[in-house]
Amino acid sequence: MSVTDPAITARQARLSTLAKAPAARLAALFAAYATALPAHEVLRAPEIGTVMVKGRAGGSGAPFNLGEMTVTRCAVRLPSGVVGHGHVQGRDGDHARRVAVIDALCQEGQASAIEAAIIAPLRAEAVAAREGRARRAAATKVEFFTMVRGEDA
Amino acid sequence: MYVAVKGGERAIDNAHAWLAEERRGDLGVAEMSIAQIREQLALAVARVMAEGSLYDPDLAALAIKQARGDLIEAVFLIRAYRTTLPRFGASLPVETDKMACDRRISATFKDLPGGQILGPTFDYTHRLLDFALAAEGLAPAPAPQAAAAPDRLPHVTDFLAREDLIQPEADGSATPRDLTREPLDFPADRPLRLQALTRGDEGFVLSMAYSTQRGYGRNHPFVGELRIGRVDVEMDIPELGFAIELGEVVLTECETVNQFMGSKTEPPQFTRGYGLVFGQSERKAISMALVDRAMRWEELGEDNVGAPAQDQEFVLYHSDNVQATGFLEHIKLPHYVDFQSELELIRRLRAEAAASQTQEAAE
Numbered sequence: 001m002s003v004t005d006p007a008i009t010a011r012q013a014r015l016s017t018l019a020k021a022p023a024a025r026l027a028a029l030f031a032a033y034a035t036a037l038p039a040h041e042v043l044r045a046p047e048i049g050t051v052m053v054k055g056r057a058g059g060s061g062a063p064f065n066l067g068e069m070t071v072t073r074c075a076v077r078l079p080s081g082v083v084g085h086g087h088v089q090g091r092d093g094d095h096a097r098r099v100a101v102i103d104a105l106c107q108e109g110q111a112s113a114i115e116a117a118i119i120a121p122l123r124a125e126a127v128a129a130r131e132g133r134a135r136r137a138a139a140t141k142v143e144f145f146t147m148v149r150g151e152d153a
Numbered sequence: 154m155y156v157a158v159k160g161g162e163r164a165i166d167n168a169h170a171w172l173a174e175e176r177r178g179d180l181g182v183a184e185m186s187i188a189q190i191r192e193q194l195a196l197a198v199a200r201v202m203a204e205g206s207l208y209d210p211d212l213a214a215l216a217i218k219q220a221r222g223d224l225i226e227a228v229f230l231i232r233a234y235r236t237t238l239p240r241f242g243a244s245l246p247v248e249t250d251k252m253a254c255d256r257r258i259s260a261t262f263k264d265l266p267g268g269q270i271l272g273p274t275f276d277y278t279h280r281l282l283d284f285a286l287a288a289e290g291l292a293p294a295p296a297p298q299a300a301a302a303p304d305r306l307p308h309v310t311d312f313l314a315r316e317d318l319i320q321p322e323a324d325g326s327a328t329p330r331d332l333t334r335e336p337l338d339f340p341a342d343r344p345l346r347l348q349a350l351t352r353g354d355e356g357f358v359l360s361m362a363y364s365t366q367r368g369y370g371r372n373h374p375f376v377g378e379l380r381i382g383r384v385d386v387e388m389d390i391p392e393l394g395f396a397i398e399l400g401e402v403v404l405t406e407c408e409t410v411n412q413f414m415g416s417k418t419e420p421p422q423f424t425r426g427y428g429l430v431f432g433q434s435e436r437k438a439i440s441m442a443l444v445d446r447a448m449r450w451e452e453l454g455e456d457n458v459g460a461p462a463q464d465q466e467f468v469l470y471h472s473d474n475v476q477a478t479g480f481l482e483h484i485k486l487p488h489y490v491d492f493q494s495e496l497e498l499i500r501r502l503r504a505e506a507a508a509s510q511t512q513e514a515a516e
Contacts, residue, residue: 019397035183053247065348068207137255138299149231
């Protein structure tokens with residue numbers, strides 16, 4: 001599904017960042033943003049399940065089933081009626097519920113505040129972690145040098 | 154034949170209590186945490202995730218702890234747990250060309266764009282025991298860092314594909330057959346074979362691959378590329394109406410480039426074998442690619458030389474270590490009635506033989 005609506009693109013990016021965020025880190029950032037989860041009704045209690053991860057033969061060919069990963073999902077409704085969805089990697093129900101609440105709050109007009117207080121730090125930390133590995137990988141890059149052979153000298 | 158036997162409950166309970174005690178070992182030694190196993194036995198965790206067919210490092214670490222380090226038992230525990238979970242759906246195929254690579258090497262092109270990146274490898278170590286590790290509490294020196302390479306490393310096979318020198322990959326069904334949902338059925342198409350290989354026993358797949366190298370269905374592989382790193386897992390979420398990145402998994406991918414002289418149906422070109430495995434597991438990924446290539450003999454119009462690795466039924470029926478160990482180990486369970494009947498048969502045959510000998514002697 002390709003997405004062009006900017007509001008949807010923003011929500012998509014937000015939910016992707018939240019799904020991959022370390023649960024404890026998100027909990028800490030949310031606690032700093034709002035002392036407790038706001039009142040909400042749980043539409044779908046946190047449910048642990050799996051998603052079948054697919055690969056492609058040769059990296060670009062026919063899809064095949066690589067194996068499953070654990071995912072937890074949850075849906076909530078705020079008193080205003082706004083519904084939020086949380087899908088996260090792993091088996092942490094509180095994490096999924098927190099994401100669902102954040103998703104709903106963002107649709108209720110708190111998107112830019114939450115972006116600044118929660119999403120941007122998570123994204124920066126994810127980028128930093130990724131760059132840390134990339135820099136270590138770069139240090140293991142082989143620099144070839146060619147030995148000059150006697151007859152060429 | 155199995156017969157219901159009563160009794161033994163107390164013996165079983167006591168055996169399990171003793172198992173728990175043995176699992177813990179000497180109480181004077183600190184207990185291992187799940188996090189320690191996840192962080193410090195990461196390659197064992199990777200193997201249990203790959204063969205257990207479930208990506209969840211904490212669960213795999215728990216299974217390893219519960220199984221006292223018996224990795225096949227741990228795989229069994231993971232498979233059993235997996236069956237209790239609902240499946241929410243399937244991801245979009247992961248895009249390994251966007252992998253954030255820890256390691257990326259090619260045995261075919263020295264100067265490939267992006268370079269040869271060794272990553273945290275055992276290669277080039279001297280395989281001498283490091284007694285410094287026996288002394289605990291020593292933090293390793295921080296690994297050196299350098300300016301990061303471009304974010305996206307192209308696949309080596311793309312270079313060959315651009316010159317049309319390698320067989321293109323055919324597209325396939327968006328919903329591949331799934332051997333966890335339907336019984337294995339032959340002929341198995343390539344997606345089904347790849348699923349079986351990626352969750353197959355590492356030792357079995359390694360031995361099959363090795364047999365092709367030793368001449369039983371030789372297929373002249375070069376490791377075109379081996380990469381290890383993180384990829385995003387993206388899935389369409391029906392409630393949302395769009396796809397999100399649900400998580401990130403570490404994968405090892407191996408693409409072999411195989412010499413191919415052409416056949417009745419195919420022109421001379423390079424062909425491919427493919428390995429893709431959960432976690433850091435390059436022995437398994439390379440093995441998978443070799444066995445994948447060996448099983449492709451029919452579509453490439455090659456001869457079946459009768460090599461075990463070319464026989465998809467043989468490979469797929471014997472690659473699963475949970476199935477194999479289940480059938481193998483069941484023979485240690487009570488077979489008293491079977492054995493009683495065998496015993497009676499042998500006694501009767503003995504008696505008959507003795508009787509006929511006595512009769513012959515008398516005549």
